[in-house]
Amino acid sequence: MDPKSPRATDASSQVDLTVDMAGLKLRNPVMTASGTFASGREYADFLDLSRLGAVVTKGVSLEPWAGNASPRIAETASGMLNSIGLQNPGVEAFVARDLAWLAGHDVPVIVNVSGHTVKEYAAVVERLDAEPSVAGMEINISCPNVDAGGMAFGTDCTAAAEVTRAARAVTGKPLIIKLSPNVTDIADIARAVEAAGADAVSLINTVLGMSIDARSRRPRLARTVGGLSGPAIKPVALRMVWQVASAIELPVIGMGGVRTAEDAVEFMLAGATAVAVGTASFVDPTATIRVIDGLESFCQETGVAHVSDLTGALVL
Amino acid sequence: MCSTDIHERRPVLEHVEVMANDRLAQGVGLLVMRAPRIAASVEPGQFVHLRISMGTDSILRRPFSVHRVVGDTIEVLYQVLGRGTRDLAGKRRGDAMDAIGPLGHGWKVEPGVAHALLVAGGLGAAPLGMLAEDLAGRGVAVSVALGAPTAERLVARALFERVARRVELATDDGSAGEAGFVTSVSARLLERDLPDIVCVCGPEIMARRVAEQAADAGVRCLVSLERLMACGVGACLSCVVTTKSGRLRACVDGPVFDAEEVVWDGSEVPPRH
Numbered sequence: 001m002d003p004k005s006p007r008a009t010d011a012s013s014q015v016d017l018t019v020d021m022a023g024l025k026l027r028n029p030v031m032t033a034s035g036t037f038a039s040g041r042e043y044a045d046f047l048d049l050s051r052l053g054a055v056v057t058k059g060v061s062l063e064p065w066a067g068n069a070s071p072r073i074a075e076t077a078s079g080m081l082n083s084i085g086l087q088n089p090g091v092e093a094f095v096a097r098d099l100a101w102l103a104g105h106d107v108p109v110i111v112n113v114s115g116h117t118v119k120e121y122a123a124v125v126e127r128l129d130a131e132p133s134v135a136g137m138e139i140n141i142s143c144p145n146v147d148a149g150g151m152a153f154g155t156d157c158t159a160a161a162e163v164t165r166a167a168r169a170v171t172g173k174p175l176i177i178k179l180s181p182n183v184t185d186i187a188d189i190a191r192a193v194e195a196a197g198a199d200a201v202s203l204i205n206t207v208l209g210m211s212i213d214a215r216s217r218r219p220r221l222a223r224t225v226g227g228l229s230g231p232a233i234k235p236v237a238l239r240m241v242w243q244v245a246s247a248i249e250l251p252v253i254g255m256g257g258v259r260t261a262e263d264a265v266e267f268m269l270a271g272a273t274a275v276a277v278g279t280a281s282f283v284d285p286t287a288t289i290r291v292i293d294g295l296e297s298f299c300q301e302t303g304v305a306h307v308s309d310l311t312g313a314l315v316l
Numbered sequence: 317m318c319s320t321d322i323h324e325r326r327p328v329l330e331h332v333e334v335m336a337n338d339r340l341a342q343g344v345g346l347l348v349m350r351a352p353r354i355a356a357s358v359e360p361g362q363f364v365h366l367r368i369s370m371g372t373d374s375i376l377r378r379p380f381s382v383h384r385v386v387g388d389t390i391e392v393l394y395q396v397l398g399r400g401t402r403d404l405a406g407k408r409r410g411d412a413m414d415a416i417g418p419l420g421h422g423w424k425v426e427p428g429v430a431h432a433l434l435v436a437g438g439l440g441a442a443p444l445g446m447l448a449e450d451l452a453g454r455g456v457a458v459s460v461a462l463g464a465p466t467a468e469r470l471v472a473r474a475l476f477e478r479v480a481r482r483v484e485l486a487t488d489d490g491s492a493g494e495a496g497f498v499t500s501v502s503a504r505l506l507e508r509d510l511p512d513i514v515c516v517c518g519p520e521i522m523a524r525r526v527a528e529q530a531a532d533a534g535v536r537c538l539v540s541l542e543r544l545m546a547c548g549v550g551a552c553l554s555c556v557v558t559t560k561s562g563r564l565r566a567c568v569d570g571p572v573f574d575a576e577e578v579v580w581d582g583s584e585v586p587p588r589h
Contacts, residue, residue: 038551042568045326045549058551066563071544073554075376075399080546084553087563231372259372282547283367283375285329285416 003047003289015299016306021273022174022199026053030292033255033278034112039098046285050106059114064090074211074220079230083223086114091124103133110136118166126170142180142205144227154180157192168197179203186240187247194248202253204237230279231257245271261294268310325357334411341468343396352388354417360447361422361572364415365548368403379545381443393442420571423447431457433511435502435526437518441472443540452479459509463498467491499525506533527575537575
């Protein structure tokens with residue numbers, strides 16, 4: 001199917017792709033992963049945004065952030081490292097420019113929020129809470145590429161709960177906490193943010209990694225270390241989604257190397273209510289649509305009436 | 317070309333077929349692809365983002381400036397530097413790939429320009445080939461300063477000699493033109509030909525030197541910059557260039573920048589693709 005065409009309304013297709021996730025009714029469980037899809041505009045040449053379950057935006061902070069020095073990426077076996085550093089124009093510019101554009105595209109908008117301090121996170125959440133076109137927020141406590149904040153909040157149960165409580169205090173909108181895999185026990189962090197008032201968790205953010213050029217003896221990233229994404233991390237992500245989904249009652253958004261519909265199915269079987277496509281969009285700008293169409297076909301072929309029936313249906 | 321309607325020319329995802337893949341010099345190749353939609357809309361200085369491998373080992377696309385358009389084919393020049401370009405060198409006639417393009421903002425040479433100086437170092441000749449043909453076709457006098465390590469590596473020499481009024485060469489080993497850097501050729505041509513504009517592409521240290529020469533001479537300078545790139549469409553922020561207006565994306569805000577805007581902060585790297 002042409003990814004730019006509106007969704008086919010084939011009455012003979014008996015598959016219900018809709019999912020309820022943290023109070024949001026999504027037309028399908030396929031979202032974009034923060035930082036891989038900007039605010040959607042960059043991909044509108046290649047696909048119809050209204051076909052997506054949701055657009056999750058690039059991280060937004062209170063003030064503009066310049067991000068890290070270059071080089072910011074390195075390709076690795078079946079994946080890539082990045083150390084972008086959450087470059088973004090700040091929440092006011094985001095609202096005026098990106099959100100205003102996205103609001104007209106008939107797709108739920110989940111804004112990813114970054115901060116250096118609990119106060120900064122809360123200020124951005126409060127600002128976005130005032131925007132009717134924001135369907136929900138995803139709090140990034142797991143970015144490995146910033147010095148202050150970011151992953152520091154996601155690797156400690158107390159700090160993770162504190163950020164969650166502060167955000168919860170200033171919004172009634174669906175609040176998703178994005179978890180870091182760079183921890184000893186991700187289920188502990190998930191329990192902490194559940195108790196602090198989160199509506200859902202998303203995982204995994206990138207896996208802290210490193211690449212070295214043997215000849216120059218230098219790291220390939222200017223920042224030396226960065227976050228690994230792509231097919232290489234899928235087994236790690238699946239394991240963690242399964243652990244977290246087993247540990248908490250909240251819905252889980254699964255991501256990490258989702259490239260095909262079968263990848264999405266695997267995440268749902270492990271316990272995910274929805275999935276996000278990330279690095280795959282860099283490789284194929286229509287990857288999200290391929291996953292959605294493939295999910296529908298998969299369900300038809302395997303006799304699954306509601307895609308949500310896959311969630312947690314792992315046979316052990 | 318270089319018209320103001322560039323924003324209307326939106327990129328497409330196009331299946332392309334390899335028509336030829338010729339070795340031009342040690343480690344340098346010319347790839348000819350049938351790509352009717354991209355060929356019909358690409359402007360000089362724009363690029364295509366090629367998915368070289370369909371597997372999941374090497375996952376990222378690789379960006380290549382469009383060197384020439386001939387009918388419904390596009391040509392790119394590449395140097396084998398890493399995994400992507402090694403795989404590219406193995407492509408044969410009839411092989412299929414997919415390309416996103418045309419991408420980026422190319423050379424903006426205003427209609428009033430009478431004389432342009434193009435300065436190319438090594439594979440920097442790639443985005444200047446199409447520009448040279450286009451300018452010559454518009455009656456603009458074109459001078460070219462062309463440099464490479466050896467005579468064999470002056471890969472676009474024949475194209476430039478066909479369309480330019482003057483082509484002067486420099487090679488590291490003196491096997492063609494003068495022995496030394498292309499920047500001494502560009503300095504001489506700037507003084508002698510009094511161009512209205514300088515367009516440069518090559519190693520960043522060389523591009524920066526040419527930009528300084530142009531600034532000293534009071535001549536506008538455009539520079540095509542290369543960065544490691546993931547998405548190619550403006551989403552990932554991998555390929556940023558530091559400018560006076562902040563960090564801009566080489567893929568959509570460039571790859572051609574006004575040299576005056578560029579902050580040469582040493583963040584450039586030799587891409588190892």
